[in-house]
Amino acid sequence: MNMKLIELDNITFRYEKEEPAVLKDFSLAVAEGSCVIIEGDNGSGKTTLFRILTGLSFPEKGEYSFDGTNITREYMKDNANSKKFHKKIGYLFQSPDVMLFNPRVYDEIAFGPRQMGLSDQDVEARVADCLEMFNLRDLADKAPYHLSGGQKKRVALAAVLALNPDVMILDEPYAGLDKKTQEWLTQILIELKASGKTIIVATHSGELLSEAADEIIVMK
Amino acid sequence: MSMLPEWMRETDNYVPPKDGGTFAIKTIQTIGKIMSRLKTQAGHEKQKHLPALVKLFAMILLIVLTSVCQNRIILMVIAAAVLGYLCTWPAKGLWGILKTPMAASALTLLLFIPAMLMHPAGITNNLIVVAKVFLCVTMVTVFNHTTQWNHITLALRKIHVPGIFVFTLDITLKYIVLLGNLMQDLLTSMQLRAVGKHNRKYSSVGGVMGVTFIRGTEMNEQMYEAMRCRGFTDDYKGL
Numbered sequence: 001m002n003m004k005l006i007e008l009d010n011i012t013f014r015y016e017k018e019e020p021a022v023l024k025d026f027s028l029a030v031a032e033g034s035c036v037i038i039e040g041d042n043g044s045g046k047t048t049l050f051r052i053l054t055g056l057s058f059p060e061k062g063e064y065s066f067d068g069t070n071i072t073r074e075y076m077k078d079n080a081n082s083k084k085f086h087k088k089i090g091y092l093f094q095s096p097d098v099m100l101f102n103p104r105v106y107d108e109i110a111f112g113p114r115q116m117g118l119s120d121q122d123v124e125a126r127v128a129d130c131l132e133m134f135n136l137r138d139l140a141d142k143a144p145y146h147l148s149g150g151q152k153k154r155v156a157l158a159a160v161l162a163l164n165p166d167v168m169i170l171d172e173p174y175a176g177l178d179k180k181t182q183e184w185l186t187q188i189l190i191e192l193k194a195s196g197k198t199i200i201v202a203t204h205s206g207e208l209l210s211e212a213a214d215e216i217i218v219m220k
Numbered sequence: 221m222s223m224l225p226e227w228m229r230e231t232d233n234y235v236p237p238k239d240g241g242t243f244a245i246k247t248i249q250t251i252g253k254i255m256s257r258l259k260t261q262a263g264h265e266k267q268k269h270l271p272a273l274v275k276l277f278a279m280i281l282l283i284v285l286t287s288v289c290q291n292r293i294i295l296m297v298i299a300a301a302v303l304g305y306l307c308t309w310p311a312k313g314l315w316g317i318l319k320t321p322m323a324a325s326a327l328t329l330l331l332f333i334p335a336m337l338m339h340p341a342g343i344t345n346n347l348i349v350v351a352k353v354f355l356c357v358t359m360v361t362v363f364n365h366t367t368q369w370n371h372i373t374l375a376l377r378k379i380h381v382p383g384i385f386v387f388t389l390d391i392t393l394k395y396i397v398l399l400g401n402l403m404q405d406l407l408t409s410m411q412l413r414a415v416g417k418h419n420r421k422y423s424s425v426g427g428v429m430g431v432t433f434i435r436g437t438e439m440n441e442q443m444y445e446a447m448r449c450r451g452f453t454d455d456y457k458g459l
Contacts, residue, residue, distance in 0.1 A: 099409040
């Protein structure tokens with residue numbers, strides 16, 4: 001049995017003090033290299049859970065531990081800790097629009113690798129691999145905001161994967177994709193899992209990934 | 221055959237270098253937060269029994285009266301009325317109301333300091349101006365806090381402010397919130413991927429601003445088309 005990479009212990013979270021808790025006494029344990037599907041109605045707290053897992057929000061009660069380290073506001077205030085943590089966790093937002101801010105698709109994918117201090121050749125190789133893998137070669141010089149919804153999603157996912165994170169957190173990755181692309185994405189996720197990556201997916205189309213899922217959590 | 225390239229199957233042995241200078245990102249995040257705060261305007265209305273039009277007239281009247289008033293007794297009566305009204309507010313909400321007028325009157329006072337030093341005889345008059353600024357800004361802030369934006373624009377339309385002005389104001393106020401949220405999300409996603417030394421911070425920040433602008437334009441066009449499809453004929457009556 002693989003060790004638990006992510007552990008949430010009885011966390012409670014609310015956006016405003018007066019508002020009801022979005023997550024109450026919620027616990028979760030994800031083993032390294034596993035695939036977890038999160039299902040639930042709209043507003044059940046899936047995106048909030050992901051914000052906590054990616055260190056963007058912090059629970060008012062309970063503990064979040066990643067790879068044995070307690071992820072707290074204080075820990076994430078340290079720039080080095082925050083960068084190290086975010087290198088390990090890749091997050092695909094529900095809307096790809098909020099992930100694309102570079103002038104070209106190429107630059108969008110190269111954004112992460114360039115910062116990792118890789119040589120120009122390595123950056124170029126990584127970007128070329130991602131463009132190939134996501135069938136984006138013809139769009140490399142296009143502006144991301146002019147692409148269709150499905151193309152934007154592919155660019156956003158390629159940009160996250162270019163960082164080669166250990167954990168992939170995907171918020172509704174199938175939304176807005178046609179059936180063929182959905183199947184292709186499932187194949188990619190299965191391969192990522194097989195290569196040892198940990199995958200956490202929030203989706204209303206859980207059946208697409210059910211064969212790779214180690215656990216399905218339904219949030220209410 | 222696998223679709224994954226070799227490097228993606230391996231784990232990077234990566235230690236992030238030191239990288240300071242988050243000034244630009246923090247600044248824009250603050251702007252985004254301020255814009256997002258505007259969304260609290262919805263559902264903030266506390267005095268529902270008074271129509272926005274009445275409040276608008278009362279505010280304009282009181283501001284004009286306060287500004288032109290040279291009689292200190294009348295000024296004190298207005299001040300007593302305003303401060304008396306503020307006493308009915310819960311202590312928790314008072315700071316939200318008072319911080320803007322206090323900042324405005326402090327700025328006015330600062331501007332008057334040289335005049336006060338050079339001409340001490342005029343100190344009283346200068347302080348009256350400071351008090352007037354405080355009262356006028358308080359009235360605007362109270363109006364702002366007790367009236368929803370859509371009711372304000374509706375009231376402006378009723379007093380025959382041109383439709384195009386009201387429409388632009390209304391849509392701007394609504395979209396500032398959306399664009400503020402978009403900008404925050406873009407910066408968040410940028411930070412999540414900024415895992416190393418970012419040598420082109422300002423270029424990326426410029427990209428965020430550019431995308432926000434483009435998205436704003438797109439949303440504006442789409443909304444206008446959606447409004448036309450639902451019978452909008454450029455005669456804006458407020459929402």
